Amino acid sequence: MADAHPTTRLEAFCDGVFAIALTLLIIDIRIPASEQVGTTRELWLALRHLGPSVFAFVLSFAVILITWVNHHRFFRLVNKSSGSFVYANGFLLLTVVFMPFPTALVGEYLLTDHAAPAVVIYNSVTAVQAVGWILVSGAVQRNRLAKDETSIVLVRDAHRNGYVALVVYSLLAFIALWFPLAIAIVTAMLWAYWLAFSLRTNA
Amino acid sequence: MADAHPTTRLEAFCDGVFAIALTLLIIDIRIPASEQVGTTRELWLALRHLGPSVFAFVLSFAVILITWVNHHRFFRLVNKSSGSFVYANGFLLLTVVFMPFPTALVGEYLLTDHAAPAVVIYNSVTAVQAVGWILVSGAVQRNRLAKDETSIVLVRDAHRNGYVALVVYSLLAFIALWFPLAIAIVTAMLWAYWLAFSLRTNA
Amino acid sequence: MADAHPTTRLEAFCDGVFAIALTLLIIDIRIPASEQVGTTRELWLALRHLGPSVFAFVLSFAVILITWVNHHRFFRLVNKSSGSFVYANGFLLLTVVFMPFPTALVGEYLLTDHAAPAVVIYNSVTAVQAVGWILVSGAVQRNRLAKDETSIVLVRDAHRNGYVALVVYSLLAFIALWFPLAIAIVTAMLWAYWLAFSLRTNA
Amino acid sequence: MADAHPTTRLEAFCDGVFAIALTLLIIDIRIPASEQVGTTRELWLALRHLGPSVFAFVLSFAVILITWVNHHRFFRLVNKSSGSFVYANGFLLLTVVFMPFPTALVGEYLLTDHAAPAVVIYNSVTAVQAVGWILVSGAVQRNRLAKDETSIVLVRDAHRNGYVALVVYSLLAFIALWFPLAIAIVTAMLWAYWLAFSLRTNA
Numbered sequence: 043m044a045d046a047h048p049t050t051r052l053e054a055f056c057d058g059v060f061a062i063a064l065t066l067l068i069i070d071i072r073i074p075a076s077e078q079v080g081t082t083r084e085l086w087l088a089l090r091h092l093g094p095s096v097f098a099f100v101l102s103f104a105v106i107l108i109t110w111v112n113h114h115r116f117f118r119l120v121n122k123s124s125g126s127f128v129y130a131n132g133f134l135l136l137t138v139v140f141m142p143f144p145t146a147l148v149g150e151y152l153l154t155d156h157a158a159p160a161v162v163i164y165n166s167v168t169a170v171q172a173v174g175w176i177l178v179s180g181a182v183q184r185n186r187l188a189k190d191e192t193s194i195v196l197v198r199d200a201h202r203n204g205y206v207a208l209v210v211y212s213l214l215a216f217i218a219l220w221f222p223l224a225i226a227i228v229t230a231m232l233w234a235y236w237l238a239f240s241l242r243t244n245a
Numbered sequence: 246m247a248d249a250h251p252t253t254r255l256e257a258f259c260d261g262v263f264a265i266a267l268t269l270l271i272i273d274i275r276i277p278a279s280e281q282v283g284t285t286r287e288l289w290l291a292l293r294h295l296g297p298s299v300f301a302f303v304l305s306f307a308v309i310l311i312t313w314v315n316h317h318r319f320f321r322l323v324n325k326s327s328g329s330f331v332y333a334n335g336f337l338l339l340t341v342v343f344m345p346f347p348t349a350l351v352g353e354y355l356l357t358d359h360a361a362p363a364v365v366i367y368n369s370v371t372a373v374q375a376v377g378w379i380l381v382s383g384a385v386q387r388n389r390l391a392k393d394e395t396s397i398v399l400v401r402d403a404h405r406n407g408y409v410a411l412v413v414y415s416l417l418a419f420i421a422l423w424f425p426l427a428i429a430i431v432t433a434m435l436w437a438y439w440l441a442f443s444l445r446t447n448a
Numbered sequence: 449m450a451d452a453h454p455t456t457r458l459e460a461f462c463d464g465v466f467a468i469a470l471t472l473l474i475i476d477i478r479i480p481a482s483e484q485v486g487t488t489r490e491l492w493l494a495l496r497h498l499g500p501s502v503f504a505f506v507l508s509f510a511v512i513l514i515t516w517v518n519h520h521r522f523f524r525l526v527n528k529s530s531g532s533f534v535y536a537n538g539f540l541l542l543t544v545v546f547m548p549f550p551t552a553l554v555g556e557y558l559l560t561d562h563a564a565p566a567v568v569i570y571n572s573v574t575a576v577q578a579v580g581w582i583l584v585s586g587a588v589q590r591n592r593l594a595k596d597e598t599s600i601v602l603v604r605d606a607h608r609n610g611y612v613a614l615v616v617y618s619l620l621a622f623i624a625l626w627f628p629l630a631i632a633i634v635t636a637m638l639w640a641y642w643l644a645f646s647l648r649t650n651a
Numbered sequence: 652m653a654d655a656h657p658t659t660r661l662e663a664f665c666d667g668v669f670a671i672a673l674t675l676l677i678i679d680i681r682i683p684a685s686e687q688v689g690t691t692r693e694l695w696l697a698l699r700h701l702g703p704s705v706f707a708f709v710l711s712f713a714v715i716l717i718t719w720v721n722h723h724r725f726f727r728l729v730n731k732s733s734g735s736f737v738y739a740n741g742f743l744l745l746t747v748v749f750m751p752f753p754t755a756l757v758g759e760y761l762l763t764d765h766a767a768p769a770v771v772i773y774n775s776v777t778a779v780q781a782v783g784w785i786l787v788s789g790a791v792q793r794n795r796l797a798k799d800e801t802s803i804v805l806v807r808d809a810h811r812n813g814y815v816a817l818v819v820y821s822l823l824a825f826i827a828l829w830f831p832l833a834i835a836i837v838t839a840m841l842w843a844y845w846l847a848f849s850l851r852t853n854a
Contacts, residue, residue: 061261074793082359158689264464467667
């Protein structure tokens with residue numbers, strides 16, 4: 043198996059990390075303690091306070107899912123592996139596993155008057171994730187791991203897009219120091235665009 | 246592998262999410278702290294207080310397991326994939342991962358006199374899960390992903406059942422505002438029916 | 449894939465649950481908070497207080513691992529699947545996922561003078577797990593899922609052993625009401641025997 | 652499948668444990684509670700306090716990832732399985748799952764004046780992990796599970812390296828009783844060396 047599909051085990055490993063990262067998100071949503079709830083109205087109120095947590099949950103879930111789909115598609119282009127490819131993927135997974143932290147931060151602080159740190163950190167982590175994609179696609183190019191000619195072209199595109207994303211998200215992180223809300227809207231629109239683009243593509 | 250079985254990796258990914266969602270349920274059950282327990286009788290009492298948590302655990306486990314079996318069987322009908330199929334599955338998984346929350350809510354509040362919010366939310370989430378099934382089976386129909394003629398018919402049935410479930414659970418959620426206990430019993434009977442039906446079928 | 453190996457996906461699903469159950473055990477071991485530790489001696493003391501948790505962790509890990517190995521070997525005998533086989537496995541997994549709870553209970557309370565509830569519950573859960581094995585092996589017999597003649601004999605043995613285990617652990621649970629420590633030693637010896645037996649076998 | 656690739660299921664199981672161990676690390680990083688944060692400056696301060704946690708997260712992630720890559724490569728040398736091989740792997744996984752505990756300990760206490768217990772325990776656990784590698788490679792030798800002549804030589808090397816690591820880390824643990832900081836630097840350098848070595852190798 044190892045020889046026929048050298049990337050299969052790495053792929054399964056990455057999928058495991060993505061699946062767990064997605065599912066772990068739920069542990070931040072806790073039901074209201076029954077001792078603090080006396081009436082039906084109080085229970086409704088307590089549930090309404092969970093709104094931001096549920097919002098952060100859905101957001102993190104969507105972001106990790108979109109990243110998984112990209113990862114899934116990228117691996118289609120590759121049929122060999124190398125030491126630096128494995129570790130570049132490890133670095134990318136590190137940023138995926140970390141993602142729920144800045145997302146929860148944004149969910150908690152976006153609508154307060156101290157939203158700046160949350161949005162700055164969110165876009166910084168996304169910029170670091172872009173570095174992950176640069177390393178992964180760079181390893182494919184350097185070690186010639188791509189499947190065929192078409193794949194080589196697509197990997198080159200992914201590598202260039204990684205640099206574009208790094209510059210864009212670094213800039214957004216910087217500007218968010220002054221205009222957090224505006225940058226949050228821009229970031230959300232970028233994700234929506236990605237999702238729409240990703241939905242149209244065959245997987 | 247990707248070309249021969251385009252749905253294999255998606256399937257494995259979904260299975261991972263189901264398996265983790267099932268197993269994570271246990272972290273809500275904590276042993277009584279030894280500082281608060283002085284005698285054997287006190288330990289028995291402390292353990293009895295865990296009753297509702299254990300009940301919610303078994304309930305959530307059963308519901309996610311039945312959903313997994315359905316998902317498992319549905320994937321037998323499909324042998325191609327598409328962007329919207331992948332994202333429709335992602336949406337379905339979102340509802341699966343979320344399920345332990347309303348189940349724990351029902352386990353905690355069903356026998357109090359403010360059970361209505363718990364049962365309303367439980368049936369609402371189930372209605373949203375029905376939307377997930379509508380999207381998944383709709384994507385199979387739209388993008389012609391079914392394996393053969395028999396599968397096409399079964400997917401059409403699943404699509405129609407999704408709409409039926411959406412209407413039924415929305416109605417149940419609405420009525421539960423006034424009669425939470427009665428609706429809880431109806432919901433439990435629907436699951437028992439599903440389980441019995443599912444047990445008879447070959448998998 | 450589904451047709452060639454109808455049990456592959458169920459097997460992978462079960463493995464996922466076992467792997468997560470094993471790994472989740474670590475979240476009960478927390479490092480001492482640095483605010484409460486002023487000197488090196490205090491840190492050593494705080495770490496010594498973690499002894500019972502670490503002991504329960506190793507114990508749960510060993511028990512789930514041995515159960516996984518048994519499950520792994522049992523699946524070698526089976527090459528077909530059925531509705532009741534899937535749900536019987538689901539029931540068995542429920543007991544596996546639950547196992548860390550009674551194990552932690554034993555780890556916490558065994559050396560106090562109110563150990564009885566812990567040992568009673570531990571052996572009761574093991575008895576329920578025996579029911580899981582009875583259901584799983586029973587489904588294989590009823591639906592004729594065994595691979596060949598040798599497998600049929602081994603499944604019959606497993607079915608009978610399930611009943612023996614059910615009777616033995618129920619008795620142990622009952623006797624533990626009066627003699628918890630003695631029963632704990634008997635239970636540990638049974639596991640040690642299982643491990644020794646399991647180590648000798650080829651997997 | 653079992654006969655053609657007797658180690659496939661064990662490999663997938665181990666991968667699952669590694670993937671979960673990696674991903675679970677994130678649950679130790681919690682966002683600051685919004686009730687305790689009144690201004691943007693306070694949020695930045697609260698986030699800076701998370702520094703050691705994030706550092707321990709990255710460290711644990713790197714260590715488990717490197718161990719996974721070693722495990723991944725080791726399994727390439729093996730194409731048969733045995734009872735003692737399975738349990739030796741189980742023991743190795745136990746140490747992998749436990750690793751985040753001493754790593755978090757080091758992250759929390761390294762820069763205090765009571766760092767000794769943290770560094771001693773860290774190197775002790777690494778020494779126990781070396782025992783895991785000795786058991787795994789020993790089982791391969793004893794039960795003749797290696798794939799071919801080259802693999803036999805590489806497994807013999809791994810076995811000898813296990814003993815070297817056991818001696819080295821035991822010594823480091825002992826010396827750390829008096830010079831924790833110096834030993835922490837030596838340990839970090841050993842990991843960096845491993846990573847550099849591992850990156851150069853084809854996987």
